[in-house]
Amino acid sequence: MIEVKNLVKSFDDKVVLEDISVTFEKGKTNLIIGASGSGKSVLLKNIVGLFKPDSGDILYDRRDFINAHRDLKTDIRREIGMLFQGGALFDSMTVEQNIKFPLDILTKMPEDEKLDRVNFCLKRVKLENTNKQMPSEISGGMQKRVGIARAIVNSSQYLFCDEPNSGLDPITSIKIDRLLAEITEEYQITTVIVTHDMNSVMEIGEYIMFLSNSHKLWEGNSDEIMHSGVQELDEFVFANKMMRKFRDQ
Template identity: 85%
Template sequence: MIEVKNLTKSFGDKTVLQDISGTFEQGKTNLIIGASGSGKSVMLKNIVGLFKPDSGEILYNGRNFVNADRDTKTDIRREIGMLFQGGALFDSMNVEQNVKFPLDVLTKMPEDEKLDRVNTMLKKVKLENTNKRMPSEISGGMQKRVGIARALVNSSKYLFCDEPNSGLDPMTSIKIDQLLAEITDEYQITTVIVTHDMNSVMEIGEYILFISNSKKLWEGTSSDIIHSGVQELDEFVFANKLMRKVKAMNG
């Protein structure tokens, strides 16, 4: 579980996050949503330690990541897996080497154990026998699945995904959502996803935190979101539905 308490972050005179709190529970798909520029990606970067908040607390199972000592921060970072927006695979490495990379950097595991772990994760994301293929030889959806395998190969307790469906067609996006939900449930990890994709929100949003103009305006589940009564959220939902219709009309 990750608890965010009264998180505030500014850049110069601009406040990007203002007094935001939320709880991301273990074994659930937790979503941070909002329009472009709302602050959701900045919130993610604060949670994982890429930015330091001006004030507030970020608790990983009770451990305050913001004010932790170096050893505690290192321990927490080893428990974190990241799926970046573009996949962020190393172009010069094949699939096996990409997935194995965290084990090479963070562990002293014997090579045969590393390969066993890599193959287990590739099977989990349905990419058996792709070990020697290069990123340029596989589709965008497959690259995202390699990214998921890499993020979890070190037995991560926390999985963070930044716009995992960016650049993917609707059917592939659905498969990625389903995979993330299945892995979250099976491994009982704490998954936090930044997205503006309403399909993801409605299909896998077990906990949703909506940010607008630097503030948290709503939190709840996918079944509650249509009846939120929050004008900004209603506009966000409608805009996304309209965008999907336009994309469908344009093929």
């Protein structure tokens, strides 16, 4: 579980996040949605420690992340897996080397155990026998699955995904969504996904948080979002529907 309490973040004189409080539960797919510039990515970067908030608290299973001493902060970071928007695989590394990278830098695990773990994760994302392929030799959807394998290879307790379906076709996007949901439930991970994809929202949105103009305006699940009664959210949903309809024509 991750708890964010009264978080405020500004850049120069512009407030980007204003008094944000939210709880992301373990074993659920937690989604952050909102228009461009609403503060989604800034919130994510504050939670993982890339930005330091002006005020507020961030707790990882009741451990104070912001004010933690160096060793505790390092321990928490070892429990975090990240799936980046573009996949962010190392072009010069094989699939196996990409997935093994977190184990190389964060653990002292023997090499044979690392390879066993890599192969386990490859099997879990249905990419067996791709170990020696380069990122350029596999599809965009496969690259995203390699990114997921790399994010969970260190037995992550917290998984953060930034626009995981960016650049993917609708069918592949659904497969990535379902894979993330399966892994979240299977390993009881606290998963937080930043997305603007309404297909993802409706498919796997067990908890959804809507940001607009630096504020949290709504929270709920995929069954409730169509009846939110929040004008800004209704407009966001409608705009996404129209964009998807135009794209699919």
